[in-house]
Amino acid sequence: MENRQVVLIKQSDYSSDSLLCSIRKAIELTSFDLTRVGGATVLLKPNLVTAHRPEEAVTTHPAFVAAVGRVFREAGAEVWVGDCPMGDISFEDVLTATGVGAACREAGLILRDFRTAGVVSRQGFPLSKVIADADFVINLPKFKTHLFTMMTLSVKNLFGCVESNKRADYHRISPRLFSFSETLVKIAEVIAPDLNLVDGIVAMDGYGPTLGDPFPLSAIVASRNIHASDWAACTLIGLNPLHLETLRAAVRLGVWNYSDSVRLTGDPIESMRSIDFTVPYEIDRSWFFQFAKQWWHNRLSPQPQIDRQQCKRCGLCFRSCPAGAIVLNKENFPRLLNRRCIKCYCCTEVCPHHAVLLNEGLLRRVAAWFSH
Numbered sequence: 001m002e003n004r005q006v007v008l009i010k011q012s013d014y015s016s017d018s019l020l021c022s023i024r025k026a027i028e029l030t031s032f033d034l035t036r037v038g039g040a041t042v043l044l045k046p047n048l049v050t051a052h053r054p055e056e057a058v059t060t061h062p063a064f065v066a067a068v069g070r071v072f073r074e075a076g077a078e079v080w081v082g083d084c085p086m087g088d089i090s091f092e093d094v095l096t097a098t099g100v101g102a103a104c105r106e107a108g109l110i111l112r113d114f115r116t117a118g119v120v121s122r123q124g125f126p127l128s129k130v131i132a133d134a135d136f137v138i139n140l141p142k143f144k145t146h147l148f149t150m151m152t153l154s155v156k157n158l159f160g161c162v163e164s165n166k167r168a169d170y171h172r173i174s175p176r177l178f179s180f181s182e183t184l185v186k187i188a189e190v191i192a193p194d195l196n197l198v199d200g201i202v203a204m205d206g207y208g209p210t211l212g213d214p215f216p217l218s219a220i221v222a223s224r225n226i227h228a229s230d231w232a233a234c235t236l237i238g239l240n241p242l243h244l245e246t247l248r249a250a251v252r253l254g255v256w257n258y259s260d261s262v263r264l265t266g267d268p269i270e271s272m273r274s275i276d277f278t279v280p281y282e283i284d285r286s287w288f289f290q291f292a293k294q295w296w297h298n299r300l301s302p303q304p305q306i307d308r309q310q311c312k313r314c315g316l317c318f319r320s321c322p323a324g325a326i327v328l329n330k331e332n333f334p335r336l337l338n339r340r341c342i343k344c345y346c347c348t349e350v351c352p353h354h355a356v357l358l359n360e361g362l363l364r365r366v367a368a369w370f371s372h
Contacts, residue, residue: 003224004225004228005224005225005262005265006225006232007029007030007222008222008236009219009222010218010219010267011201012218014063014201022220023071023197023220024071027197029266032195035075037076038077041134042137043081043082043134044082044109045139045160046065046081047140047144048060048083048098050085050086050350051096053097054098054099056214057142057212057215058142066104066107069107070107073108077136079110080111081100082111082113082130083114083160084160084163086167091115117129120132125187128163136195138193138196139154139193140199141153142198142199143198143200143219144203144204144212145205145207145208145209147280148177151230151239153229154193154196154223154227154233155184155230155250156246158191158193162187169322171322175343178245185255195222196222196224197221198220198222198233200217200219200221200236201217201219202214202217205278209345210349210354217277227255231247231262235269235273236272237277237279238274238277303336303338303341303358304336304347304357305357305358306333306357307356308333313331313332313333314353316352317346317355320346321346321347323341323344324340325340325342
Protein backbone atom coordinates (compact mmCIF):
# COMPACT_ATOMS: atom_id res chain seq x y z
CA MET A 1 0.00 0.00 0.00
CA GLU A 2 2.36 2.72 -1.20
CA ASN A 3 -0.20 5.34 -2.21
CA ARG A 4 -0.71 7.53 0.89
CA GLN A 5 -3.08 10.00 -0.72
CA VAL A 6 -6.45 10.65 0.93
CA VAL A 7 -9.25 12.63 -0.70
CA LEU A 8 -11.63 14.65 1.49
CA ILE A 9 -14.89 15.79 -0.07
CA LYS A 10 -17.38 18.03 1.72
CA GLN A 11 -20.91 16.68 1.25
CA SER A 12 -23.63 17.81 3.62
CA ASP A 13 -26.55 15.55 2.63
CA TYR A 14 -27.59 12.42 0.73
CA SER A 15 -29.26 14.27 -2.15
CA SER A 16 -28.82 11.96 -5.12
CA ASP A 17 -27.53 14.47 -7.67
CA SER A 18 -24.96 16.21 -5.49
CA LEU A 19 -23.90 12.94 -3.83
CA LEU A 20 -23.31 11.29 -7.20
CA CYS A 21 -21.10 14.22 -8.25
CA SER A 22 -19.16 14.05 -4.98
CA ILE A 23 -18.59 10.30 -5.31
CA ARG A 24 -17.34 10.71 -8.87
CA LYS A 25 -15.01 13.49 -7.78
CA ALA A 26 -13.67 11.46 -4.86
CA ILE A 27 -12.93 8.42 -7.01
CA GLU A 28 -11.31 10.54 -9.72
CA LEU A 29 -9.02 12.31 -7.24
CA THR A 30 -7.82 8.99 -5.78
CA SER A 31 -6.49 8.18 -9.27
CA PHE A 32 -8.52 4.96 -9.32
CA ASP A 33 -8.79 4.02 -13.00
CA LEU A 34 -12.48 3.37 -13.71
CA THR A 35 -11.68 2.08 -17.21
CA ARG A 36 -10.25 -1.06 -15.56
CA VAL A 37 -13.64 -2.20 -14.28
CA GLY A 38 -15.37 -2.49 -17.64
CA GLY A 39 -16.73 -6.05 -17.92
CA ALA A 40 -15.51 -6.89 -14.41
CA THR A 41 -17.37 -7.70 -11.18
CA VAL A 42 -17.09 -5.05 -8.48
CA LEU A 43 -18.05 -5.89 -4.89
CA LEU A 44 -19.21 -3.06 -2.64
CA LYS A 45 -18.76 -3.94 1.03
CA PRO A 46 -20.82 -1.49 3.15
CA ASN A 47 -21.42 -1.69 6.89
CA LEU A 48 -24.66 -3.67 7.20
CA VAL A 49 -24.02 -4.98 10.68
CA THR A 50 -27.62 -5.03 11.87
CA ALA A 51 -31.18 -3.90 11.17
CA HIS A 52 -31.29 -0.17 11.92
CA ARG A 53 -32.97 2.66 10.03
CA PRO A 54 -30.64 4.83 7.91
CA GLU A 55 -31.29 7.95 10.00
CA GLU A 56 -29.78 6.21 13.03
CA ALA A 57 -26.33 6.33 11.34
CA VAL A 58 -25.51 2.74 12.32
CA THR A 59 -25.02 1.45 8.79
CA THR A 60 -23.73 2.84 5.52
CA HIS A 61 -26.49 5.03 4.11
CA PRO A 62 -28.48 3.45 1.24
CA ALA A 63 -28.07 6.54 -0.96
CA PHE A 64 -24.29 6.37 -0.49
CA VAL A 65 -24.16 2.69 -1.49
CA ALA A 66 -26.42 3.24 -4.49
CA ALA A 67 -24.42 6.26 -5.68
CA VAL A 68 -21.14 4.36 -5.59
CA GLY A 69 -22.81 1.46 -7.38
CA ARG A 70 -24.11 3.73 -10.13
CA VAL A 71 -20.62 5.13 -10.78
CA PHE A 72 -19.19 1.65 -11.26
CA ARG A 73 -22.15 0.48 -13.34
CA GLU A 74 -21.71 3.46 -15.64
CA ALA A 75 -18.09 2.35 -16.04
CA GLY A 76 -19.32 -1.01 -17.36
CA ALA A 77 -19.00 -3.19 -14.26
CA GLU A 78 -21.39 -5.73 -12.80
CA VAL A 79 -21.82 -4.43 -9.27
CA TRP A 80 -22.45 -6.63 -6.23
CA VAL A 81 -23.35 -5.41 -2.74
CA GLY A 82 -22.68 -7.81 0.10
CA ASP A 83 -22.12 -8.23 3.82
CA CYS A 84 -22.76 -10.59 6.71
CA PRO A 85 -24.88 -9.12 9.54
CA MET A 86 -24.13 -10.02 13.15
CA GLY A 87 -25.76 -12.93 14.92
CA ASP A 88 -28.65 -14.66 13.24
CA ILE A 89 -30.35 -11.55 11.85
CA SER A 90 -31.25 -12.33 8.28
CA PHE A 91 -29.59 -10.46 5.44
CA GLU A 92 -33.00 -9.62 3.97
CA ASP A 93 -34.21 -8.11 7.27
CA VAL A 94 -31.13 -5.88 7.38
CA LEU A 95 -31.59 -4.85 3.74
CA THR A 96 -35.20 -3.91 4.47
CA ALA A 97 -34.58 -1.99 7.69
CA THR A 98 -31.58 -0.05 6.39
CA GLY A 99 -33.18 0.76 3.04
CA VAL A 100 -30.11 -0.60 1.26
CA GLY A 101 -32.06 -3.38 -0.42
CA ALA A 102 -34.56 -1.07 -2.11
CA ALA A 103 -31.88 1.47 -3.09
CA CYS A 104 -29.63 -1.19 -4.63
CA ARG A 105 -32.41 -2.88 -6.56
CA GLU A 106 -33.49 0.47 -7.98
CA ALA A 107 -29.90 1.14 -9.05
CA GLY A 108 -29.59 -2.27 -10.72
CA LEU A 109 -27.08 -3.66 -8.22
CA ILE A 110 -26.87 -7.35 -7.30
CA LEU A 111 -27.25 -8.24 -3.61
CA ARG A 112 -24.98 -10.97 -2.25
CA ASP A 113 -25.47 -12.61 1.14
CA PHE A 114 -22.03 -13.58 2.42
CA ARG A 115 -23.50 -16.36 4.56
CA THR A 116 -24.89 -18.37 1.65
CA ALA A 117 -22.04 -17.88 -0.82
CA GLY A 118 -19.59 -20.36 0.66
CA VAL A 119 -16.21 -19.86 2.32
CA VAL A 120 -12.64 -19.66 1.06
CA SER A 121 -9.46 -19.68 3.13
CA ARG A 122 -7.03 -16.83 2.57
CA GLN A 123 -3.82 -17.02 4.62
CA GLY A 124 -5.72 -18.94 7.27
CA PHE A 125 -8.71 -16.58 7.43
CA PRO A 126 -12.15 -18.00 6.48
CA LEU A 127 -13.61 -15.36 4.17
CA SER A 128 -16.82 -15.22 2.20
CA LYS A 129 -16.38 -16.67 -1.27
CA VAL A 130 -17.90 -13.47 -2.67
CA ILE A 131 -14.59 -11.76 -1.87
CA ALA A 132 -12.68 -14.26 -3.97
CA ASP A 133 -15.20 -14.19 -6.81
CA ALA A 134 -15.10 -10.40 -7.23
CA ASP A 135 -12.53 -8.74 -9.47
CA PHE A 136 -12.51 -5.56 -7.38
CA VAL A 137 -13.43 -4.93 -3.73
CA ILE A 138 -14.63 -1.45 -2.77
CA ASN A 139 -14.81 -0.83 0.98
CA LEU A 140 -17.74 1.38 2.10
CA PRO A 141 -17.51 1.79 5.89
CA LYS A 142 -19.66 4.02 8.05
CA PHE A 143 -17.76 6.74 9.93
CA LYS A 144 -18.68 5.92 13.52
CA THR A 145 -17.44 5.21 17.00
CA HIS A 146 -17.11 1.81 18.66
CA LEU A 147 -17.00 1.04 22.36
CA PHE A 148 -14.33 -1.64 21.95
CA THR A 149 -12.12 -0.42 19.11
CA MET A 150 -12.89 3.31 19.61
CA MET A 151 -13.72 3.79 15.92
CA THR A 152 -15.23 1.67 13.16
CA LEU A 153 -13.60 2.82 9.95
CA SER A 154 -12.02 1.17 6.91
CA VAL A 155 -10.02 -1.58 8.63
CA LYS A 156 -12.72 -2.64 11.08
CA ASN A 157 -15.42 -2.75 8.39
CA LEU A 158 -13.70 -5.67 6.66
CA PHE A 159 -14.21 -7.93 9.69
CA GLY A 160 -17.67 -8.49 8.20
CA CYS A 161 -16.03 -10.48 5.37
CA VAL A 162 -15.08 -13.25 7.82
CA GLU A 163 -17.37 -16.28 8.02
CA SER A 164 -20.07 -15.40 10.56
CA ASN A 165 -19.54 -18.48 12.73
CA LYS A 166 -15.82 -17.75 13.02
CA ARG A 167 -16.06 -14.10 14.02
CA ALA A 168 -17.00 -15.06 17.55
CA ASP A 169 -13.91 -17.29 17.69
CA TYR A 170 -11.63 -14.33 17.00
CA HIS A 171 -13.22 -12.42 19.86
CA ARG A 172 -12.61 -15.37 22.17
CA ILE A 173 -9.05 -15.98 20.97
CA SER A 174 -8.14 -12.29 21.14
CA PRO A 175 -10.29 -10.73 23.88
CA ARG A 176 -7.86 -7.84 24.42
CA LEU A 177 -7.90 -4.83 22.13
CA PHE A 178 -4.15 -5.13 21.49
CA SER A 179 -4.33 -8.60 19.93
CA PHE A 180 -7.78 -8.21 18.38
CA SER A 181 -6.62 -5.11 16.50
CA GLU A 182 -3.72 -7.06 15.03
CA THR A 183 -6.22 -9.65 13.79
CA LEU A 184 -8.31 -6.91 12.17
CA VAL A 185 -5.27 -5.48 10.40
CA LYS A 186 -4.18 -8.90 9.13
CA ILE A 187 -7.67 -9.54 7.72
CA ALA A 188 -7.70 -6.13 6.04
CA GLU A 189 -4.28 -6.78 4.50
CA VAL A 190 -5.45 -10.13 3.13
CA ILE A 191 -8.57 -8.63 1.56
CA ALA A 192 -6.65 -5.55 0.35
CA PRO A 193 -9.60 -3.51 -0.98
CA ASP A 194 -8.96 -1.61 -4.18
CA LEU A 195 -10.62 1.53 -2.84
CA ASN A 196 -12.04 2.83 0.44
CA LEU A 197 -14.92 5.30 0.48
CA VAL A 198 -16.03 6.26 4.00
CA ASP A 199 -19.57 7.52 4.56
CA GLY A 200 -19.05 10.40 6.98
CA ILE A 201 -21.86 12.59 5.65
CA VAL A 202 -23.85 11.79 8.78
CA ALA A 203 -21.45 9.99 11.09
CA MET A 204 -21.99 8.60 14.59
CA ASP A 205 -20.25 9.81 17.73
CA GLY A 206 -20.69 8.88 21.38
CA TYR A 207 -21.47 5.30 22.38
CA GLY A 208 -21.12 3.60 19.00
CA PRO A 209 -21.49 1.29 17.18
CA THR A 210 -25.28 1.37 17.80
CA LEU A 211 -25.93 3.49 20.91
CA GLY A 212 -24.29 6.68 19.65
CA ASP A 213 -25.76 9.82 18.14
CA PRO A 214 -25.94 10.87 14.48
CA PHE A 215 -23.34 13.56 13.85
CA PRO A 216 -23.38 15.86 10.77
CA LEU A 217 -19.72 15.56 9.81
CA SER A 218 -20.44 16.31 6.12
CA ALA A 219 -17.40 14.37 4.91
CA ILE A 220 -16.51 11.67 2.42
CA VAL A 221 -13.07 10.11 2.97
CA ALA A 222 -11.59 8.29 -0.01
CA SER A 223 -8.27 6.51 -0.39
CA ARG A 224 -6.70 3.50 -2.04
CA ASN A 225 -4.69 3.01 1.15
CA ILE A 226 -6.78 1.59 3.97
CA HIS A 227 -4.53 2.83 6.77
CA ALA A 228 -4.17 6.31 5.28
CA SER A 229 -7.97 6.42 5.14
CA ASP A 230 -8.26 5.69 8.86
CA TRP A 231 -5.46 8.13 9.69
CA ALA A 232 -7.27 10.96 7.87
CA ALA A 233 -10.59 10.07 9.50
CA CYS A 234 -9.02 10.39 12.95
CA THR A 235 -7.45 13.70 11.99
CA LEU A 236 -10.86 15.00 10.88
CA ILE A 237 -12.24 14.67 14.41
CA GLY A 238 -9.15 15.80 16.29
CA LEU A 239 -8.26 12.31 17.46
CA ASN A 240 -4.59 11.37 17.60
CA PRO A 241 -4.37 8.62 14.92
CA LEU A 242 -2.08 6.55 17.14
CA HIS A 243 -4.82 6.39 19.76
CA LEU A 244 -6.63 4.16 17.25
CA GLU A 245 -5.36 0.70 18.12
CA THR A 246 -5.71 -0.67 14.59
CA LEU A 247 -3.28 1.98 13.32
CA ARG A 248 -0.88 1.14 16.16
CA ALA A 249 -1.22 -2.53 15.20
CA ALA A 250 -0.47 -1.70 11.57
CA VAL A 251 2.75 -0.01 12.70
CA ARG A 252 3.72 -3.01 14.86
CA LEU A 253 3.05 -5.40 11.98
CA GLY A 254 5.14 -3.32 9.60
CA VAL A 255 2.34 -2.55 7.11
CA TRP A 256 2.09 1.16 7.97
CA ASN A 257 4.97 3.58 8.41
CA TYR A 258 3.65 6.36 10.58
CA SER A 259 6.67 8.58 9.91
CA ASP A 260 5.72 8.96 6.23
CA SER A 261 3.30 11.79 5.59
CA VAL A 262 -0.27 11.36 4.32
CA ARG A 263 -1.16 13.68 1.45
CA LEU A 264 -4.63 15.23 1.76
CA THR A 265 -6.36 16.43 -1.41
CA GLY A 266 -9.87 17.48 -2.37
CA ASP A 267 -11.68 19.99 -0.18
CA PRO A 268 -9.80 21.71 2.69
CA ILE A 269 -9.85 19.70 5.90
CA GLU A 270 -10.76 22.90 7.77
CA SER A 271 -14.15 22.91 6.03
CA MET A 272 -15.04 19.56 7.66
CA ARG A 273 -12.86 19.21 10.76
CA SER A 274 -14.85 19.00 13.99
CA ILE A 275 -13.64 19.46 17.57
CA ASP A 276 -17.11 18.59 18.89
CA PHE A 277 -17.02 14.96 17.78
CA THR A 278 -17.05 12.72 20.86
CA VAL A 279 -15.30 9.38 20.92
CA PRO A 280 -16.66 6.77 23.38
CA TYR A 281 -15.43 8.37 26.59
CA GLU A 282 -13.20 11.35 26.08
CA ILE A 283 -10.68 9.85 28.50
CA ASP A 284 -9.74 7.41 25.73
CA ARG A 285 -7.66 10.30 24.36
CA SER A 286 -5.71 10.70 27.60
CA TRP A 287 -2.19 9.40 28.27
CA PHE A 288 -3.41 7.68 31.44
CA PHE A 289 -6.06 5.63 29.69
CA GLN A 290 -3.79 4.77 26.76
CA PHE A 291 -1.32 3.30 29.22
CA ALA A 292 -3.80 1.67 31.56
CA LYS A 293 -6.11 0.06 29.03
CA GLN A 294 -3.34 -2.28 27.83
CA TRP A 295 -3.27 -3.86 31.28
CA TRP A 296 -6.73 -3.39 32.76
CA HIS A 297 -8.99 -3.39 29.74
CA ASN A 298 -11.79 -5.39 31.36
CA ARG A 299 -11.88 -3.27 34.49
CA LEU A 300 -11.59 0.07 32.72
CA SER A 301 -14.15 -0.72 30.02
CA PRO A 302 -17.85 -0.06 30.64
CA GLN A 303 -19.92 -3.05 31.70
CA PRO A 304 -22.97 -4.03 29.59
CA GLN A 305 -26.24 -4.27 31.47
CA ILE A 306 -29.62 -5.62 30.35
CA ASP A 307 -32.61 -3.27 30.62
CA ARG A 308 -35.56 -5.57 31.28
CA GLN A 309 -38.02 -2.78 30.41
CA GLN A 310 -36.58 -2.42 26.91
CA CYS A 311 -35.77 -6.10 26.36
CA LYS A 312 -38.09 -7.95 23.97
CA ARG A 313 -36.62 -11.39 24.82
CA CYS A 314 -35.61 -12.00 21.21
CA GLY A 315 -32.45 -13.85 22.31
CA LEU A 316 -30.14 -12.16 19.78
CA CYS A 317 -27.67 -11.08 22.47
CA PHE A 318 -27.61 -14.61 23.91
CA ARG A 319 -26.94 -16.21 20.53
CA SER A 320 -24.36 -13.60 19.52
CA CYS A 321 -22.19 -13.48 22.64
CA PRO A 322 -18.79 -14.99 21.70
CA ALA A 323 -17.81 -15.55 25.35
CA GLY A 324 -21.00 -17.31 26.43
CA ALA A 325 -21.43 -14.56 29.02
CA ILE A 326 -25.19 -14.22 28.49
CA VAL A 327 -27.68 -16.83 29.69
CA LEU A 328 -31.46 -16.92 29.52
CA ASN A 329 -33.66 -17.40 32.58
CA LYS A 330 -36.90 -19.37 32.64
CA GLU A 331 -38.76 -16.37 31.22
CA ASN A 332 -36.21 -16.01 28.39
CA PHE A 333 -34.84 -12.78 29.82
CA PRO A 334 -31.06 -12.51 29.25
CA ARG A 335 -28.70 -12.27 32.21
CA LEU A 336 -25.07 -11.19 31.92
CA LEU A 337 -22.36 -13.21 33.69
CA ASN A 338 -19.91 -10.39 34.39
CA ARG A 339 -16.89 -12.61 35.02
CA ARG A 340 -17.18 -14.17 31.56
CA CYS A 341 -17.73 -10.87 29.73
CA ILE A 342 -14.79 -9.91 27.49
CA LYS A 343 -16.17 -6.43 26.70
CA CYS A 344 -16.43 -6.95 22.95
CA TYR A 345 -19.89 -5.27 22.97
CA CYS A 346 -21.35 -7.62 20.40
CA CYS A 347 -24.48 -7.61 22.58
CA THR A 348 -24.92 -3.85 22.24
CA GLU A 349 -24.20 -4.03 18.51
CA VAL A 350 -26.70 -6.75 17.73
CA CYS A 351 -29.60 -5.60 19.96
CA PRO A 352 -32.26 -3.85 17.82
CA HIS A 353 -34.17 -2.64 20.90
CA HIS A 354 -31.44 -0.64 22.68
CA ALA A 355 -31.90 -2.93 25.67
CA VAL A 356 -28.19 -3.32 26.46
CA LEU A 357 -27.04 -0.36 28.52
CA LEU A 358 -23.60 0.53 29.89
CA ASN A 359 -22.23 1.02 33.37
CA GLU A 360 -18.96 2.95 33.48
CA GLY A 361 -17.64 1.42 36.69
CA LEU A 362 -15.39 2.81 39.40
CA LEU A 363 -12.03 2.42 37.66
CA ARG A 364 -13.20 4.26 34.55
CA ARG A 365 -14.44 7.13 36.69
CA VAL A 366 -11.00 7.21 38.36
CA ALA A 367 -9.38 7.25 34.92
CA ALA A 368 -11.65 10.15 33.93
CA TRP A 369 -10.51 12.06 37.01
CA PHE A 370 -6.85 11.57 36.01
CA SER A 371 -7.54 12.86 32.49
CA HIS A 372 -8.76 16.27 33.67
